[in-house]
Amino acid sequence: MTAVLTAPPASPHRQRARRRWIGFAVAVAVLFVALALSIAIGSRTIDLSTVWRVLWHPDGSAESAIVHDLRFPRTVLGLGVGAALGLAGTVMQALTRNPLAEPGLLGVNLGASTAVVVAIAFLGVTTASGYVWFAFAGAALTSAAVFALGGTGRHPTPERQILAGVSITAVLGAIVWAILVLRREAFDRYRHWDVGSFSDRDSATVTQILPFLVAGVVLTLVLGRQLNALSLGDESATSLGARPARIRALGLLAVTLLCGAATAAAGPIWFLGLAVPYAARMIVGSDQRWILAYAVILGPALLLGADVLGRVLVAPAELPVGVVTAFLGAPLFIALCRRRRLSSL
């Protein structure tokens, strides 16, 4: 008996638990590396010891100004947006039980875009911090509409939800195009926002979206256990004491908060919400609490990594981060679809 206790045979359960913790530690380490690189690397690369010194003791030097005025807000923004999109994707996939659900594919990004276009073209809004409220309203309306259209009914299938997203995207896209064709000066502003970038956002944007981000993240993390119940199907979830309708409503609120804030700040960024939960699920299996925890770490790590890559690849110019994530995320998506069967949720 004691022998068994001192040298327990590694049960599959325990192995998995260990794997989760090790994976989590690795993910956190990767995130820190990404944070450091994001502050250090750019058109003027600053070595890490200098970064560390001026970060705590601003000395008025050029390096100090770059770190504090440019790189630091940008990195914080990447951190927030990455976490938000990773979590939003996870919640969307769990709520819809659709492995393809993603803010971009389900039209939420374009909802935000439409509102921003309206703001630029008709209300004369010109600053990123002015876009926030419009992007927010747009994302909220669209996600509600997409869920109402595709997420209910007796047989909500993945295709149906994507179809709902696509139909809404089409209507909104038509509105955007019509406005942009008629208002050329709005088009010029819009194309810079639409590509998804961190480059001309200031720290005001960060402080503006921060409350929404925090609320969304907290709400999502609290929901983890209920999402697990929901993954069994509505009937089983009800018999376990969960309330599917309430979970959906709260989840929808969380998605709106997260997507609206992220899209307002950075512009539409595709595929992060798809790639992050996939990666997390590959490591931890199907427990939503773990997937959410991983999403908070992996989302920013991936997004910051993409941002750094965008600065390095075509230096001294810059690739917008939205382009980089699409170029990294799409092949990953394709590879995953090729490898696994789709019924993984």
Place this chain on the structure above:
Amino acid sequence: MTATLEKRPAKRAVVRAGAFSVRLYPRALIVGVVLVLIALTMALVNLTTGDFPVPVGEVLKSLAGKGTAGTDFIVYELRLPRVLVTLLVGLALGASGAVFQSLTRNPLGSPDFVGLTTGAASGALIVMLIVGGGGLQVSAGAITGCVVTAVVVYLLAFRRGVQPFRLVLMGIGVSALLEALNSYLIYRAQLNEAIAAQVWLIGSVNGRGWTEVVIVAVTVVVLVPLVVHYGRHLKMLALGDEMAVLHGVPVERSRAVLALAAVSLSAGATAAAGPIAFVALAAPPLAARLSSSPSSGILPAAGMGAALLSAGDWAAQNALPGNDIPVGVITAALGGVYLTWLLFHEKRGARA
């Protein structure tokens, strides 16, 4: 035995003449004819309206070769190319969508979704914004982009045969990638070029000339009969490969020919008018609904495409007075509304 075979349900008729036999579905036939008539009527209306309204009688006289020099100029030089491009592009898109949806056994399997139109757009944008070409070069770029994308998507989806759903997924993945490329190309371009590219991206028939008419006409004349000929096998293919082989359908050949022809149809259409959204997606199910058959024939779908696009172009010219908005805006809006309606309508059904 022969008696029972000949005794078919009332909804179809068989015409036999020696070795030649055709099965006709009267309702589908009527729907197809009516749709073509609607498309032609819309085309005629489009010929009469514009900055200089020309009465129907004058237009018809011009078309018959007896018009005055003024109306001849307006009809032949300004309006007819545009009207013909609209009709033919609509036909091509409708037919291509019908083939795709039936091959992939998925309502989302239209050229919009498997990434073809985005691929064509990328090809055209690269020519416009990086190479700096125009006119025919842009069309060539669009066709190249479309075909290359089709091959890539097909190869990616190929794994011991092509599974329809995987094909759609690969298409979504590839088109998201290309979408990012497109918006980056527009982002880094000069403003004027970017606007021109954006207008092209929306899909428009404004200012199309006889060159575009020839491009899309050749595509339609060569490929639509081919598609209709091989389209006989689509119903068998829909039952599954084994079934189709058992019934003597050359599975791989039919599928390859059909897919290639559908890709080329959509490439030709995009080369002439830009990536017009949603016609290929919405026309086949709408036609199927009208002809009350589970799957739409290729010809009714093509007729529906032409009718939709002609009506869309009329709306585009008249929606905002003084502004000729691209027809792609109208089709996207209508298509989106249609899809939304479909989703509401079929909420109880199991069909996606």
